Amino acid sequence: xxxxxPLFRPPSEARSLIFQVTLGCSWNRCxxxxxxxxxxxxxxxxxxxxxxxxEMSRRYPETRKIFLADGDPLAAPTDYLLKVLDLMNExxxxxxxxxxxxGPTNLKAKTIEELRMFRERKLDVLYLGIETxxxxxxxxxxxxxxxxxxxxxxxxxxxxxxRMSTFIILGLGGVDGSHAHAKDSARVANAIDPQFLATxxxxxxxxxxxxxxxxxxxGFKLIDKSQSLQELRWFxxxxxxxxxxxGSEHASNYLPITGTLPKDKEEILGHIDKALKNxxxxxxxxxxxxxx
Numbered sequence: 001x002x003x004x005x006p007l008f009r010p011p012s013e014a015r016s017l018i019f020q021v022t023l024g025c026s027w028n029r030c031x032x033x034x035x036x037x038x039x040x041x042x043x044x045x046x047x048x049x050x051x052x053x054x055e056m057s058r059r060y061p062e063t064r065k066i067f068l069a070d071g072d073p074l075a076a077p078t079d080y081l082l083k084v085l086d087l088m089n090e091x092x093x094x095x096x097x098x099x100x101x102x103g104p105t106n107l108k109a110k111t112i113e114e115l116r117m118f119r120e121r122k123l124d125v126l127y128l129g130i131e132t133x134x135x136x137x138x139x140x141x142x143x144x145x146x147x148x149x150x151x152x153x154x155x156x157x158x159x160x161x162x163r164m165s166t167f168i169i170l171g172l173g174g175v176d177g178s179h180a181h182a183k184d185s186a187r188v189a190n191a192i193d194p195q196f197l198a199t200x201x202x203x204x205x206x207x208x209x210x211x212x213x214x215x216x217x218x219g220f221k222l223i224d225k226s227q228s229l230q231e232l233r234w235f236x237x238x239x240x241x242x243x244x245x246x247g248s249e250h251a252s253n254y255l256p257i258t259g260t261l262p263k264d265k266e267e268i269l270g271h272i273d274k275a276l277k278n279x280x281x282x283x284x285x286x287x288x289x290x291x292x
C-alpha cells in the first residue's frame with residue numbers, strides 16, 4: 001500500500017493502521033492550517049480502497065485499530081462509507097475500533113441515523129478541531145462554521161454514540177484576542193462536553209511575520225511563552241466537563257499536561273501556576289523540541 005503524502009494522524013493513533021479513504025480536505029480554507037494545501041480533495045474510488053484493505057488484512061490480520069485519512073472522510077457519501085466500514089469489519093476479525101478526523105460542516109450534513117450506522121460498524125472516535133469558540137475569530141481564520149454549529153455537530157455525534165476528541169489552538173487570537181479566545185473556547189468545550197480534549201499551540205515558523213502582517217493584519221501579534229501559559233490557564237479555569245481526558249502533550253505546547261477533568265482540575269491549574277512563576281524552569285519544553 002502506497003500513501004499519498006503528506007499523511008497526518010493524531011498522536012493517539014500512532015499504533016493504528018491508516019487507510020486513506022479521502023485525499024486532502026474538502027474545506028481546506030483555514031488560514032492557520034497548511035496540512036493539505038498541496039492536495040486537491042478526492043474521495044478515492046472504492047476499488048482502490050478495497051485493494052488496500054485486502055492487502056493489509058493479509059499482512060496484518062490481527063489489526064485492532066484503524067484510522068481513516070485524510071482530513072475529513074465524513075465528506076464522502078454515506079453509502080460509500082458504509083461499504084468501506086463493512087469491508088474493514090469483514091477483513092479484520094479482531095478490529096475493535098475505527099477513528100477519523102471530522103469537520104463541523106461534514107458532521108452537520110450527516111443525519112443522526114447515518115452517524116448511528118457508522119457507530120454500529122465500529123466507527124468510534126472522531127477528532128474535531130474546535131480551534132476557537134470565538135465567532136469573530138472563527139470568521140477571521142475562515143473555519144467555515146460558527147461556534148454554535150460546532151457545538152450542534154459535536155453533540156449530534158455524541159448522541160449517536162460516537163466519542164469526540166476535540167482540540168483548541170492556543171495563540172489563535174493573538175495578544176489582543178487571547179482572553180476572549182480562551183473564555184469562548186471554554187464555553188464551547190463545556191457545551192460539547194467531549195470525552196477527550198486537547199490543546200495545541202499555533203506554530204508558524206518562518207511564516208510568522210506573513211501571518212501577523214498580511215494574513216491576519218489589524219495589529220495582530222502572536223503570543224509569547226508566558227502569554228501562552230496564561231491563555232491555557234484562562235481556558236482550563238472555566239472548564240466544567242463531566243468526564244473528560246485532557247492533554248497538552250502535543251509537541252507544539254510549552255507545558256505538557258495530562259489529567260481527567262473535573263477530577264484533576266485544581267492540580268492542573270496549580271501546575272500551570274508553578275510554570276508561570278518561572279518560565280525558564282525545566283518544566284517547559286525547549287524551543288528546539290517543539291513541533292517534533
